[in-house]
Amino acid sequence: MTTVQKAATDPKPPATAAGLSALSRARQALAPWAVPATVGTLALALYSVFSWLQWRSFTIRSWDLGIFDQLAKAYSNFQPPIVSLKGEGYNLLGDQFHPLLVVLGPVYKLFPHAFTLLVVQNILIAFSVAVIAHCAIKHLGRFTGVSIGAAYALSWGLQSAIDAQFHEIAFAVPFLALSLSALLDERWRSAWIWAALLVFVKEDLGLTVLVVGLVMTLRARTMAGLWLSAWGLGWFVLATQVILPAMNPGDQWAYESQLNIAGLLSDPLSLFHPEKVITVLALVAITVGLCLFSPLTLIVLPTLAWRFLSELPVYWGQEWQYSAVLMPVVFAAAIDTLMRRRPLISLRLRKLLGAAMLLVGVVLSSQYAFGMLLSPATHFPTATAESSNNALAAVPDGVTVETDISLMSYLVDRTEVYWIGNQNPAPEYVLIDVSGRQGVSPDAAAIEAEQRFPGTTYQMVFADSRYQVARQP
Incomplete structure (x- = not known):
């Protein structure tokens, strides 16, 4: 046999075969993400167009973008987050507890611009879209899953967050999506880890982690969920009663006075203020009522509680970034409902419900921020x-x-x-x-x-x- 013939008949070297095998496994692992990634990419494009129109027209919704830009600039220079917009020498870690935002430092070092934060937020929220779409497709089929993923991308809470520009909740949204999707997959360790990170995004999310842990305990029937609840509650107490007062110029948790429990007790009917009721109904509407049949919906209660206990009407409605963290919860709850009631819900009905959620999302978009995209010249003028x-x-x-x-x-x-x-x-x-x-x-x-x-x-x-x-x- 000639050397050429021998080479042609010899098996492939083990290293090459192993390399091809690893590549094949990688392709198999990534294949289920192709469609969800497409949904997430389209969402990112939509969010980016909206942010670019805002930026080009000099539309600034509040001072938050400036505040977090100063924070990112400080972190990029390995300095504490001293934010002069809040006051001379003001350390922003004394305002709200968000140490995880230190990850903005390297990004800002490469791209030192306020618009960078808008891009970061859009990427994080769009990633959560891909996560929710992947979870829905995996458990409910491609048509229903894509419909639910697209409906989530258009949900009014995410629209309002994009419109309000950067806020720390941009990190909470994908963490919640990852945790709840893992919970639905019964990947308890992953669900635990992603939920645990929420305590480093914002102090009130410790209470959200508390409820996630209780729901996990109900589903997994293990002590792990209770440990997660203890983790969340512990960090909430530590952040609000120790860390924030120690770093705040007023030696207190700056937002404690907004929790007006005495006001609620003296006027219980204030809980049913029309704006609060509309917010709750809007949460139910975007899932066509499906979220009501899943215990995961309980996870919205801590966020709604601190908002509705406040005397500030700005917290009660659907504007700003306050409802963004509720969106992964109610959509994961809707997926959970369709999963657990599969024997009672036919494939056709699942598709109809998914399509109905998408239709609601599209219709409501005209009433929220993305409705402005229908007339950009009017809502994003460049005359000035x-x-x-x-x-x-x-x-x-x-x-x-x-x-x-x-x-x-x-x-x-x-x-x-x-x-x-x-x-x-x-x-x-x-x-x-x-x-x-x-x-x-x-x-x-x-x-x-x-x-x-x-x-x-x-x-x-x-x-x-x-x-x-x-x-x-």
Whole structure:
């Protein structure tokens, strides 16, 4: 036999065969994720278009994006999260307990820009879409699973979070999705680990972990769930009674006063305020009522409790980021209901229910943030973009600047920014939005700055019908 013939008939070397076997196993493992990943990618594209339209039109919903940008900048430089927007020398770990946000540091180091945080949030939430879609497809079939995954992607709680811009709950959403999907798969260790991480995202989520542990105990009938509950409760107490008061300038948990239990006891009917009732009904509606038949829905109770106990109406409704953590819960509960009642629900009915959830999601989208995408020119106008860019150009890099929320998120990555509503040291620059004022003085920025900082002189460097910029000479 010739050398060529011998080589052709010899078996493949063991290393090559092992490599092909590993590649084959990897392909088999990834294959079930192809469709869910597609659903998640489409969701990411939708979220990114919305965020880009907001950014391009200088639409800033609150000061949160600026606050977390300053946090990420500090972490990227291996510094504590001192956030001047909250006050001079203010450590944000004394405001809310979110040590896990330290992972933003390396990302921000590579991409030092406020828009980076929007991209990070969109990726995290879109990943949760893929997780929910994968879980639904695995247990309910492709059509129903894709329908539920798409409905979840369009759910009003996620829309409101994307619209509100970056917040720490961006990390809680995928953790909950991973934990609850693992729970439905009876992968108890994975469910435990992903749920346990929630305590490092926000202090109130320790109570959510408490209920996840109780639900796990009910399902797995092991002590592991009770240990998870103890972990969640322990971190909630430690964060709110020890860590946050120790790091807060007021030596207290900043949000404790908002839990008005006495007010509820004196007026129990306040729990049925129309806005609160609508929020609960909206949670039920997006799952066409299916979440009501699963014990997983109990996991929404801690979040709804602190929100509805508060006297602040902003917590009661469907806006802002407060409901985002509820979305993985009610959709996992809907999947659980369809799984456990499989003998009573035919394949056709499962498909109809999945399609109904998607239809509800699409219809409700017109009433929430994504409805603005139907008329981007109206809701994301760029008529003032030139004025905004000119005002920003009047503020050089590396200076201190006091401003309102109008352009703060466009300044934080290159300047030290203070919010105009706090007691701040005299900044080098002041930038204010005067578009909503009547009969405003052409040098209002300088005059008001000198009034806030007696003994300091300011002179105008930019003014038009929308913005004014003044600086110390």
